[in-house]
Amino acid sequence: MLKVGVVGCGAIGSIICRALDKDIEGAELVAIHEHHIENVDSLCAELSCKPKIMKISEMVRNVDLVVESAAAIAVPQAAIPALENDCDVMIMSVGALVDGQLLDNLINLALEHNCRIYLPSGAVAGIDGIKSASVAPIQSVTLTTTKPPRGLAGAPYVVSNNIDLDAFDRPKVIFDGSAIEAVKAFPANVNVAACISLAGIGVDKTRVKIVVDPDSDRNRHEIEVIGDFGRFTTEIENIPFPENPRTSYLAALSAVATLKKIASPLQIGT
Numbered sequence: 001m002l003k004v005g006v007v008g009c010g011a012i013g014s015i016i017c018r019a020l021d022k023d024i025e026g027a028e029l030v031a032i033h034e035h036h037i038e039n040v041d042s043l044c045a046e047l048s049c050k051p052k053i054m055k056i057s058e059m060v061r062n063v064d065l066v067v068e069s070a071a072a073i074a075v076p077q078a079a080i081p082a083l084e085n086d087c088d089v090m091i092m093s094v095g096a097l098v099d100g101q102l103l104d105n106l107i108n109l110a111l112e113h114n115c116r117i118y119l120p121s122g123a124v125a126g127i128d129g130i131k132s133a134s135v136a137p138i139q140s141v142t143l144t145t146t147k148p149p150r151g152l153a154g155a156p157y158v159v160s161n162n163i164d165l166d167a168f169d170r171p172k173v174i175f176d177g178s179a180i181e182a183v184k185a186f187p188a189n190v191n192v193a194a195c196i197s198l199a200g201i202g203v204d205k206t207r208v209k210i211v212v213d214p215d216s217d218r219n220r221h222e223i224e225v226i227g228d229f230g231r232f233t234t235e236i237e238n239i240p241f242p243e244n245p246r247t248s249y250l251a252a253l254s255a256v257a258t259l260k261k262i263a264s265p266l267q268i269g270t
């Protein structure tokens with residue numbers, strides 16, 4: 001039985017805990033670490049597996065896999081001690097790995113301790129295709145993210161360029177640049193851009209366009225990949241989580257699917 005500890009039990013972490021409690025054969029939830037422990041009282045009461053509340057230093061001595069579903073700042077706090085204690089790691093705050101230094105450190109630790117680092121596909125479809133395609137040369141990867149005006153309000157790029165998001169009466173590209181520029185300009189997009197870049201051609205070569213659509217009420221991500229294999233596109237319209245509208249429901253489902261894959265003898269997809 002794979003013993004799992006979850007760091008951060010908000011919108012995504014709660015779904016992961018409930019899935020580990022009931023739906024994932026071969027894995028069990030044994031520990032939780034959460035900053036706002038008062039927020040998880042009702043979650044813990046409903047779980048039949050009765051996980052223990054632990055500090056990360058204790059968790060890493062009691063589990064095989066640490067799942068980070070907290071915040072970018074929690075990635076080194078959870079992943080470094082986990083790998084040092086021979087635990088595998090699953091990271092939801094993938095945007096933290098845009099800092100190449102942290103990613104290199106984690107990979108070196110994983111190699112040293114014979115561990116695995118899992119990054120679920122998150123809120124997009126097509127990571128499997130990007131991984132396969134990138135075995136051969138890729139000419140371009142373009143992510144086009146379309147959001148309603150309220151989904152872009154407050155983004156540093158919007159604020160510093162004085163963009164009036166309510167002034168558009170049709171869809172309009174307001175940003176076109178590299179993924180590394182995009183994560184600074186639109187930090188809310190960081191996880192999607194980081195995951196696509198890491199799976200493919202990196203943050204400098206991956207192109208990101210941000211579109212404001214006054215008539216849309218959902219976040220849409222389109223990916224176009226052109227390479228020696230040919231060309232593919234994916235398009236996804238995400239339903240936001242009621243508990244946290246910044247997070248897409250699919251991101252939580254991808255975390256549960258990754259746990260099922262880790263615990264299963266059958267591995268489907270690249």
Ligand SMILES: NC(=O)c1ccc[n+]([C@@H]2O[C@H](COP(=O)([O-])OP(=O)(O)OC[C@H]3O[C@@H](n4cnc5c(N)ncnc54)[C@H](O)[C@@H]3O)[C@@H](O)[C@H]2O)c1
Nearest residue numbers: 008010011012035069070071074092093122123191247251
């Ligand atoms: N990979 C993806 O595509 C994707 C998609 C959506 C969200 N995310 C990321 O996943 C993470 C979780 O998202 P969410 O929607 O569940 O967020 P959330 O705000 O609903 O929940 C986060 C929880 O973690 C807790 N927390 C924060 N820092 C902590 C720390 N250092 N130690 C312990 N607990 C801590 C908070 O108290 C909160 O309960 C975020 O970083 C988010 O950006 C990734």
